[in-house]
Amino acid sequence: MTTLTLVKAWTTAKERLKDAGVDQPAIDARLMLEVAANVTRTEIVTDPYRELSAEQQAMLEEFLVRRARREPVSHIIGRKGFWKILLRVNKDVLTPRPETEVIVDEVLKAFPEAMPFSMLDLGVGSGTILLAVLAERPAARGLGVDASNEALAVARDNAANLDLNTRAALMHGDWTAGLSDGSFDLVVSNPPYIPTAVIETLEPEVRDHEPRLALDGGPDGLDVYRLLAPEILRVLKPGGMFAVEIGYDQSKAVEALFRAAGAREVKTIKDLSTHDRVVTGVKNPLETGT
Template sequence: MSPTLLTAWKSAQARLKDGRIDSPSIDARLLLEAATGATRTDILTDPYRAVTPDQQTALDGYVERRLKREPVSRILGKKGFWKIHLNVTPDVLSPRPDTEALLDVILLAFPPHKAFEMIDLGTGSGAILLATLAERIGARGLGTDISSEALAVARENAANLDLDSRATFLRTEWAAGIADHSFDLVASNPPYIPSDDIDGLDPEVRDHDPRLALDGGPDGLQAYRDLAPEVRRILRPGGVFAVEIGWDQGAAVKALFEAEGFEDVKVVKDLADRDRVVTNGPDPRVHALPVAEGAQ
């Protein structure tokens, strides 16, 4: 009997589960969609659609790669982030849901239709910059990166999202060559893994993300030491910065930015209740708290 969308999905899911792959159901569905051209809706509404031999061969190949711990984003060459889809290559960090905590801060700090200029330092695929521009039509931005290959990916993503008229890119180290007081928002997801910890990361990260985007030096904090004075220099008075951090780096990174003269610096948690962002902007969780009864 020929496989169907449903049986192919279940079979791929079982293989991934036996291989101790996280999220086997989601990964199997994404790989099935790519192999067959089906959508999630197709799988639900037309589950008995036949899968051709060529499609099954493609799916089997994808599953074999996933069992070797190659991330789905690397297999497919694309990854969803916030509300956009991005092309990803071995030259850029694969965007992660953790980084969306930056967007929670940014979008609260800059309401809809507000015009502002931002810079994304170490832009990689352009994820932070492009997700922000997609949400804020009055915004314009610059993404910097030391990797020309990464910038090529970011430019392609901007064009694919029709954001290239508002997004520009520059090859430079962090903010080198950027004029003082140029931006209302400075955002960054710098490398923050201590050098000696990289070999112990999951294979999906260790073997497939560029080391340049992971290695934060001996203690994981070198990028923040470099960034804090530069952020202070290029940020306009009253501007907002937001940087992603490792779960155990909140106090140390907060202190580095306070040492540069920033006030009201706070550590913001992600949806998993882990420290994830250091910023002088609003804390989404505090902002979302209901007003106490009788409060004015």
């Protein structure tokens, strides 16, 4: 085996991924090289002629073969950055996406740093939204609910690694079932919203490697919102806020569902690609329940 330097390994990896039709080959090649060769991004630039050991080359080779088969980088290296935290991820959870950071951004604008508040994350997955918010808001505490025990195991790991396990409770459950009325100041969710028939047309990284449970939103993609809109309003305290991620063409339909459930100040926030991405609103502050 020819000895590879960091710079040569990166260049070769980049070309191979490009030939395999991978999106963002340079970034993916660097991320896999960092893990395989146990180096930082800075070291690749400042020490480009450092040689990889035979074991490191073999690991990089294995990573490249897997990525060329369109396995997501996050599954290969077992981690993904989101907001300001690093999360462990695997095939049992949705890989965190930058668009979901819009929810975190909206929440942090609404809740000042020192404010104590309680949050609920429905379909918590790897802990993405819940843990990103708790990491920024030391007085907050939260509950994450998921129907997948495998996903909850990943979330528990992430909470412990980020030292947030004393403020983040994680529970196996069916959305809001068993939760009492008016319990939370904030409810967030990134539910499954892709219409069933569209899933087969998605990129192989998503279609073949992400959990179907976290993607499939039923025939029109709106099944979960129909269930969640009245339930989110039920578990929110009067004056409490909600923020849910949506598909790019679902703004009107999801807004209408929340308005019908009694939500106020319902609006849609766009992501950096200027696609409709998050619907937010509040529960009537004067509502005292029935």
